[in-house]
Amino acid sequence: MGDTRDWAAGPGAAEQARSVLAAAWSCGVSAAGAREDFAGALTVTEDGGVLLEVPQDSALHAAALCAPRGEPSAVLEFADAAPVPVRSRIRARLSMAGWFTPGDGPLHFRPTRVVLRRSSGAVLVDLDEFAAARPDPLAGAEAHLLTHLAGAHPDAVERLTRLVRPESLHAATRVVPLAVDRHGLTLRIERTRAHGDVRLPFHAPADDVTQLTERMHALLTQASAASCPRALQWQRADGEG
Incomplete structure (x- = not known):
């Protein structure tokens, strides 16, 4: 079924792309007809380039050494997966086309094209x-x-649903935190055959975990002042919770 989202005060595409890259632990690399997957082997440079530790006996390393001018074209692919188990766990995909430059140490990748794919499109x-x-x-x-938040404070997650429009909670079977950034918290609302995401924006951006704690407390205070959502009352009346 359809995936509906209510975004508000979210990061721009460039910031989200850099965030996906910063949090990435693994990536897939295609170059010179070969594809390899690497885990725990990349470092991001200040301008968004990638330093990749590649075994010297790998096909990718050979392609980098043998390509004309020593700079083979390549595509790096990253998947941004939600850390909490949910349906449709991949939140975004990042593809970077560019060039590898071989050297004495890691291969240096410089992007020439960056595409961010989200549920709303590329x-x-x-x-x-x-x-x-x-x-x-x-x-x-x-x-x-x-x-x-999901494991230790499910009561707080349920309280936050008081900030969600009742129609968005209709037939909800589970609500879990899907994403958080300096601008707000996103909740995943799961139903039997569908799901939707709802954005709860912060009153001001959070630049560190201390500020995030204050922003979350502000949301919870706001939620405590709101009425309990009817949709979740119906769900509990059917035996949930």
């Missing part, structure tokens, strides 16, 4: 904006923050 990211953008300051901590 976006061609301007290269200058991509190079100048900075990852979301919470990108590195997001996985821990979301798994902690």
Whole structure:
């Protein structure tokens, strides 16, 4: 079924692309007719380039050494997966086409085309904006923050649903935190055969975990003042919760 979203105050494409890259632990690389997957072997440079540790006996390393001018064309692919188990767990995909430059150490990848694919469609990211953008300051901590919220504070997640329009909660079977960034929290609302995402924007951006804690407390205070959503009352009346 359809995936409906209600976005508000979210990151721009360049910032989201850099955030996906900053949090990535693995990537797929296609070059000179060969494809390899690498895990725990990449470092991101200040301008969004990638340093990739490649075994010297790999096909990719051979392609880098043997290509004309020593710069083979390549495509790097990254998947942004939600840290909390949900249906349709991939939140975005990042593809970067460009060139590998071999050297004495890691291969240096310089992008010439950056495409961010989200549920709303694909976006061609301007290269200058991509190079100048900075990852979301919470990108590195997001996985821990979301798994902690979902696992240790399910009562807080349920309270936050009071900020969601009742029609968005109709027939909901589960609500879990899907994403968090400096601009807000996204909740995944799952139904039997469909799901939708709802954005809860912060009153001001959070530049670190301390500020995020304050923003979350503000949302919870706002939620406490709201009435309990009828949709979840119906769900509990059917035996849930």
